[in-house]
Amino acid sequence: MAMLETRTAPAAHGADVITDTEILLIDNETGYRSFRAGQFLFRRDEYFARISWTGGNHTMPIDAYLRALMRDVAWGFFYGTVNFDDVVGTVNHYGEVTLFAGRYNDAYRNAGRDFSQRFASEALMPLFKVMISDWSNENYDPFAAPMETGAPWGAKNGNNDAAVTRTRVAARRMVGLPGDTPLRTDENGFPVNRMFLDVPQDQPVVEAEPGFENEVSAYNLFAYLSRSDVTWNPSVCSVVGDSLFCPTSEEFTLPVDHGNDRCEWFITLSDKIDWDIRDKETGKPRAKVITKAGDVSCMPADIRHKGYADKRAMLLVWENGSPIIPALIAKGEAPNVSVIF
Amino acid sequence: MSYKTQFGSLRNYEKGAVVLIDDNPKNYVFSNVFEVANRSAPYERVAVAKNFEYVIEVAKAEDTSPWFSCAHDEFVLCMDGEVEVHLIKLDNPAAHVDSASQGAHLLDCEPEGRKMGRLILRRGHQGLLPRGAAYRFHAELPGCIMLQTIVGPVTVQKWAEICQTV
Numbered sequence: 001m002a003m004l005e006t007r008t009a010p011a012a013h014g015a016d017v018i019t020d021t022e023i024l025l026i027d028n029e030t031g032y033r034s035f036r037a038g039q040f041l042f043r044r045d046e047y048f049a050r051i052s053w054t055g056g057n058h059t060m061p062i063d064a065y066l067r068a069l070m071r072d073v074a075w076g077f078f079y080g081t082v083n084f085d086d087v088v089g090t091v092n093h094y095g096e097v098t099l100f101a102g103r104y105n106d107a108y109r110n111a112g113r114d115f116s117q118r119f120a121s122e123a124l125m126p127l128f129k130v131m132i133s134d135w136s137n138e139n140y141d142p143f144a145a146p147m148e149t150g151a152p153w154g155a156k157n158g159n160n161d162a163a164v165t166r167t168r169v170a171a172r173r174m175v176g177l178p179g180d181t182p183l184r185t186d187e188n189g190f191p192v193n194r195m196f197l198d199v200p201q202d203q204p205v206v207e208a209e210p211g212f213e214n215e216v217s218a219y220n221l222f223a224y225l226s227r228s229d230v231t232w233n234p235s236v237c238s239v240v241g242d243s244l245f246c247p248t249s250e251e252f253t254l255p256v257d258h259g260n261d262r263c264e265w266f267i268t269l270s271d272k273i274d275w276d277i278r279d280k281e282t283g284k285p286r287a288k289v290i291t292k293a294g295d296v297s298c299m300p301a302d303i304r305h306k307g308y309a310d311k312r313a314m315l316l317v318w319e320n321g322s323p324i325i326p327a328l329i330a331k332g333e334a335p336n337v338s339v340i341f
Numbered sequence: 342m343s344y345k346t347q348f349g350s351l352r353n354y355e356k357g358a359v360v361l362i363d364d365n366p367k368n369y370v371f372s373n374v375f376e377v378a379n380r381s382a383p384y385e386r387v388a389v390a391k392n393f394e395y396v397i398e399v400a401k402a403e404d405t406s407p408w409f410s411c412a413h414d415e416f417v418l419c420m421d422g423e424v425e426v427h428l429i430k431l432d433n434p435a436a437h438v439d440s441a442s443q444g445a446h447l448l449d450c451e452p453e454g455r456k457m458g459r460l461i462l463r464r465g466h467q468g469l470l471p472r473g474a475a476y477r478f479h480a481e482l483p484g485c486i487m488l489q490t491i492v493g494p495v496t497v498q499k500w501a502e503i504c505q506t507v
Contacts, residue, residue, distance in 0.1 A: 174416060174469050195344040204468065205461035215471040216428055216458035221418060222348075222465025238416040238467060240489050243395035245416070265390040265397070267374070267487075269465075271347045272357070277364070286364040289371070290357035294349035294420065296389045296397075297359070298370040311344055320392040339370045339391050341500035 017096055019123040023130055031156025033134045037127055038117040040099055044135050046154050051088055053101050053115045058087045063142075063152045066135060067255030070142035073128050074167055074233055077121060079319065080261030083304060086283060089256070090124075094326055097121050104259065104304070106282040132164045143230040145251035145312070148194075169235035176219035181237075183219055184227035193249065195312035196226035199270075222269065225249050225314045232307070234317040242322040251312040259304035262325050263338040264317060268295045271313035275299075276306045301329075302336040348464060349375050350421040351401070351485055359505055371505040374399045374420055378485040380503075384478065386445065386488060387497045394443060396496055398488040402480035408448040409477065410438045415445060415470040415490040419462035422484020426468055427477050428457035434473040444493010448475055462486075 013019065024034040027043070035042040039054045049065035051058045060068075068084035075082070077092035086105050091098040100116040102108025136142060138158030139150030143166060171181040184190035192199065201223045208216035221237060225247055228235075232254050234246035250273055259280040266275070268291040275289040280302050289297050289305075299305050307315075328334035349355070354375040359366045372389050381387050383403035390397040402424045410431060417426065431437060431454040438446045452475035460468045470476050470488075478486065490496075 173414065174467070177469070196346055197344070198346050200463075200465070202463065204463065204466040206458070207460075208458040209456055212428075212430065212457040215469065215474070216460065218426075218460045218462060218466055218468035220465050221467040226346075238469075238489055240395065240414055240416065240491065243392070243489060243491070245489055263392055265392065267390070267397070268357075269348070277362075285362045287362050287366075287369070288360040289369055290360060292349070292355045292357045292373075293347055294354050294374045294376075295357045296370070296372045296374060298368070298390065300368045311346075318390060318392065318397060320395055322393065337368050337370075338393075339500055341367065341370075341504065 013096060013120045017118050017120050019120045021119075021123050021127040023127065029155075033130075035127055035131050037099060037119060037124055039115075040101075040117065042131060049135075051101065055115060056101055056113060058101060060085055060088070062135070063146075064255065066132065066140070066142040066152055069128060069132050070164060071232065071256055073125070073132050073164075074143070076125070078258070079264070081259035081280065081304065083257035083259060085257075092261075093118070095121055097124055099124065104281060104283060106284070133159055133161055136160045136164050142255075143233060145231050166230060168233060171236050171238060174217065174219075174238045175221070175224060177217050178214050184224055190227040190229060192226050193228065193312060195251070196249075199223060199226040201226075221247065222314065225269070231312075234319075242320050244319045244321050246317040246319055248315050248317060249312055250307060250309040250315050252309065254305070254307040257304040257306045260299060260301060261329050262320060262334060263301050263336070264299050264319050265338070266291065266297050266299065267316040267318065268293055269314035269316055271309065271311045273313050273315055274308045276308075277303050278305075280304045298338050300336045301334065349373075351375050351379055351483055366505045366507060369505070370500065372503040374487060375485055377503050381497075385497055386495050387499065387503065388492070389503065391492065391498075394491050396444075396490060396492045398490060398496060400486050400488065402478050402484040402486050403482075404480065406478040408452050408475045409445045409495070410434065410448055410452070410475045411445045411470065411472060411490065411493070412438050412440050412442050413472045413491065415488055416467055417462065417470055418467045418487045418489070419464055420485040420487055421464055422480055422482055424462045424484050424486055425479040426460040426462065426470070427479070428459065428471070429475040430455045430457050431473055431475050437475070442493070443491040445488070445490055445495050446493060447495055
C-alpha cells in the first residue's frame with residue numbers, strides 16, 4: 001500500500017538528529033497519503049489518525065488530530081511541548097524538535113513504553129505541512145470552531161489549502177501602524193464573527209500633528225479580535241522588546257495540551273474561559289483556573305494547560321519571546337513561576 | 342441564536358478563581374484588572390503580570406495624570422471608560438530619562454517639545470506610547486487602562502494584596 005515517493009535532503013545537525021522523512025503513496029481505498037518520520041508512521045482513514053512507532057501504536061479521532069496538527073504547524077512547534085493528546089506530541093528545541101509517544105504520560109513512562117525521536121525542524125515541518133494539506137478535506141477548516149466548519153470524516157475529498165496555510169500574524173510594532181500588520185475589515189476578508197456581532201466597531205480618535213503620523217496611532221483591538229477567522233491561534237499585536245501581546249479568540253477547546261517551557265500569562269478580555277491545569281511531566285491534575293473578563297493568571301512553566309470556551313471569548317496571551325530563555329531553561333535558571341510573593 | 346459578549350468594567354465585573362486540586366494558588370498569580378484599579382489611587386501603575394523584566398501594569402484613569410516618559414515603546418489598552426492621551430515629542434529626551442533605562446518615569450517638570458498629537462481611547466482601543474515622547478492621560482470619569490511596558494521606577498508591585506492566596 002505505502003511506498004517511498006519523496007525523501008527530504010539531509011541537513012547539518014548532530015548525528016542523533018533525524019532528517020529522514022517520507023511522503024508515502026496514496027492509499028487505494030481512502031485516497032489519503034501516509035507519512036513516515038524516522039520510526040513514526042502516520043496513516044489516516046475515514047475516522048481516525050493512526051500513529052505507530054517501534055514498539056507501539058496510537059489512535060486519535062481525526063478531527064482532534066487535525067486541530068492539534070494545525071496549531072503545531074501554524075505555531076512553528078510553538079514554545080515548549082505541544083501535546084496532541086495524552087500520548088503523542090512535540091517538544092520544540094528551536095531548530096530541532098522531538099516527536100514523542102508517551103513521553104509525558106505517567107503510565108507509558110513508568111512502564112518504559114514511551115518512545116521519542118529528535119528531528120531537524122526543517123525536516124519534520126514540511127512533512128507536517130503536507131500531512132495537514134492532504135488530510136484536510138474540502139470544506140473542513142481545522143482552525144475553525146466546530147460549528148463553523150464542515151466535517152473531516154470520510155474518504156479523501158478535495159483539500160482546503162487556503163485554510164490550512166494560514167499562519168500566525170505577527171506585528172513588528174503595533175497593528176495598524178503604517179507598513180505594519182493591517183486592520184481587519186469586511187473589505188479585506190475579515191467579517192465580524194457571529195458571536196461578536198455586538199462588539200463595538202468604533203475606532204479611536206487619532207489626532208496626529210504633521211510629521212507624527214507614524215507614531216501617533218491607535219486602533220480598536222477588540223474589534224480586531226471580533227474579526228478573527230481562527231480560534232486558539234494567538235497573533236502578535238504589539239511588541240516591547242521581547243514582550244509580545246498575542247491576543248486571540250477562543251471557542252470550544254484548545255486543541256492541544258500546551259506545556260510551555262516558560263511562564264506565560266493569560267488575561268481574559270471578554271466572556272469566560274476555563275482552564276484545566278495538569279502537571280507537565282506526569283499529566284496529573286493540579287488545578288482549574290476559571291477566568292472571566294478582566295481576570296489575570298500566570299501559567300507556570302511546569303504545567304500543561306487546556307482551555308474551554310462555550311461562548312467565543314477574547315484572550316490576551318502574553319509571552320516573553322526572549323531567545324535566551326531556552327538556554328536558561330537548559331541550565332535550570334528559568335523560573336517555573338514568574339512572581340514569588 | 343444571538344450572543345452577548347461580556348466585557349468587564351470598574352462598576353460591573355465578575356471575578357473567577359483558581360480552584361485547587363493539588364497546587365499552590367500563588368503559582369497562578371491570579372487577580373482581576375478592574376478590582377486592582379478600583380483599589381488603587383488614580384494612575385498608580387500596579388503590576389498585574391510580570392515575566393522577567395517585562396510587566397503589565399494596570400491603573401485607574403481619573404482626572405489628569407502626571408507626565409510620564411520612557412526610553413522604549415509602551416502601549417496602552419483601554420479596558421473601561423474614555424481616556425485621552427496627550428503626546429509631546431521631547432526636545433531632549435535624555436535630559437528626562439536615561440536612554441538606557443527601562444520602564445516609565447515620572448517627569449518632574451513640564452515637558453518641553455513639539456506637540457505630537459492626541460488619542461481618545463475607549464474600551465478595547467490600544468494606543469502607542471512612543472519612545473522618547475512625554476505622555477499624560479486624562480479621563481473625565483473613572484476608567485481603567487492596562488500598560489505593556491518594562492518594570493521601572495513607577496511600577497508598583499503589591500502582589501500579596503491583589504492576588505488570590507488561598
